[in-house]
Amino acid sequence: MSSSAKIVLRKKPNAKGLYPLAIRITKNRRSIYKQLGHYIDLEDWDEQNIKVKKSHPNSKSLNSLISTKIAEARRSLIALQSESKDASARQIKTEIYRPTSSLTxxxxxxxxxxxxxxxxxxxxxxxxxxxxxxxxxxxxxxxxxxxxxxxxxxxxxxxxxxxxxxxxxxxxxxxxxxxxxxxxxxxxxxxxxxxxYPFGNGRFKVKFPETVKIGLTKDEIGKFEAIQDLSSIERHSLNVWLFSFYFAGMRISDVLFTRWSQITDGRFNYRMGKNAKLLSLKIPEKAKALLKDYEVDKHSDDDFIFPEMKKADLDNPKDVYNKIKVATKKFNDNIKTITIKAKIRKKVTMHIARHSFGNIAGDAIHPLMLQKLYRHSDLKTTLNYQANFIHREADDALDSVINF
Structure with missing residues (x-):
């Protein structure tokens, strides 16, 4: 069956109320559109003569563009028909607007x-x-x-x-x-x-399923802080976990790269590895007490506080990656044992330190401050993340209905 290409003004206005010019490719009564990248007012379009009216200030150049684009499309259709290709409207569009680069x-x-x-x-x-x-x-x-x-x-x-x-x-x-x-x-x-482009409106949507983020409560953190009878390696693993929690859930890689030189005048200054954001935080008393356990191994201000990266080849990204990976597994294994000893009935990993901070913060801290503590680039990211831990309004609404 025959195919055709025609210039149309699509009836889908943008935010400014202007309508897009497009080429409509039709095959077997099925149509697909290629926008020209130009928008005009509905009153500036001559539907009968298929052109932009003189009332538009750029009517001459737009009509010239329309003539060029429709000619290109029709030449391509003729070429496809001469090759006896029985293609769909989308396949025709693909052929007409195929990029010239051979890169795959x-x-x-x-x-x-x-x-x-x-x-x-x-x-x-x-x-x-x-x-x-x-x-x-x-x-x-x-x-x-x-x-x-x-x-x-x-x-x-x-x-x-x-x-x-x-x-x-x-x-x-x-x-x-x-x-x-x-x-x-x-x-x-x-x-x-x-x-x-196959993604976006009316096309394939990338949609992640909702997940439940569970952090520890104040009482459970207290159990971690008070636990005794740990081996030296378990105590070290717990110290690293708590250090992360005390600084709003620092990522494990940032924790392991912490140097003594970053601690000055009672403040901790560090640059986040993920997005290079700089942050300066007051060192909580609990963190100060924890750091005393590591001062005995301090030889200079340039030393790492925690030992895992001391033997890493910092010029070799693969070696750094492997050491962080091995350390994280070791910490998670030990935290699992500590969780059992503390009689906490939740799955706890190094990353749960971040969720725990969010859980305890709830809606008590202003989102802008949380954004700073989390080192998020976008406030929306903070709001979406913190929504996992704010349940009071939903709980109150439920109680207001069933408590009678």
Whole structure:
């Protein structure tokens, strides 16, 4: 059946109330649109003659652009018909607006992984390499163009990830986030077409399932602080956990990289490794008491407070990554034993120190201050995170109904 290309004014206004000019590609009574990137007032569009009215200040240049774009689209349609290609409207759009670059998704993904290693982001490198391996297993080919990554491809990939690969919904969505990251970079470099972007409104949605974040209560923290009869390695693991908690749930990598030189005039000054944000905090009395256990091994202000990184090759990101990984596992194993000894019936890991701070903070601390303590770049991130620990309004609402 025949196919056609026509300029239209889509009836979907932007925030300013202007309407987008677009090419409508139709095949078998099914249409798909490619916006031209220009918006005009409804009154400036001549529907009958399919052009911008003279009332628009840029009517001449816009009509020239329309003529050029519709001519290009129709030439491409003729070429497709001469090749006897029986393509759908979306496939026609793909053919017409196919980028000229030969770089594939896997080319861009490889560059991304290499850049992470060069920047010393080894943890991120291993994580993203794992997501990439799932895509390679699914596609079973070393060639994957950006045009092939459409909603159908993503849908089938998700089935593969949750089915044959047995990934959780969260992990499957992380794979999609990785694909979206690579695709956006290709669009920025004009290697992939923005018009074929498979994510967003009306297309594939990356939506993470809601999770429950559980932290310790004040009483449970008190049990940790008061516990006795621990081995030296258990005591050290608990000290690291508490140090993280006392400073609003510092990440384990930042804790292990803490040096004595960062402690001056009763304050702790450190730069967060994840986003390089600088923070200066008063050292709580509890943290001061904890630090005294490590002063005996202090040889200079440049020494690490905790011993795990003292033998690390700081010029070798892989060695640093491995030592942090080994230390974290050791801490988590010991914290599990300590949790049992303290008769706490929750699963506790190093990361739960951060959740515990959020749980106890609740809604008692202003979100802007929490944003500073958490070192979040966006207040929305803080609000979403803290919402996991604020239950009072919901509890009061429930009580108001059932307590009669």
């Amino acid at each position: 998704f896997f080319d861009y993904a490889k560059e991304h992984i290499e850049a992470l290693e060069a920047e010393g982001k080894i943890n991120r490198k291993y994580t993203d390499s794992a997501w990439l391996s799932f895509i390679e297993r699914f596609h079973k080919s070393k060639q994957l163009t950006f045009q092939e990554i459409d909603e159908r491809f993503l849908g089938k990939l998700k089935v593969f990830l949750k089915g044959k690969s047995s990934l959780t919904e969260t992990s499957a969505m992380n794979v999609m986030v990785f694909i979206r990251l690579i695709y956006n970079r290709a669009i920025k470099d004009r290697v992939a077409s923005k018009e074929l």
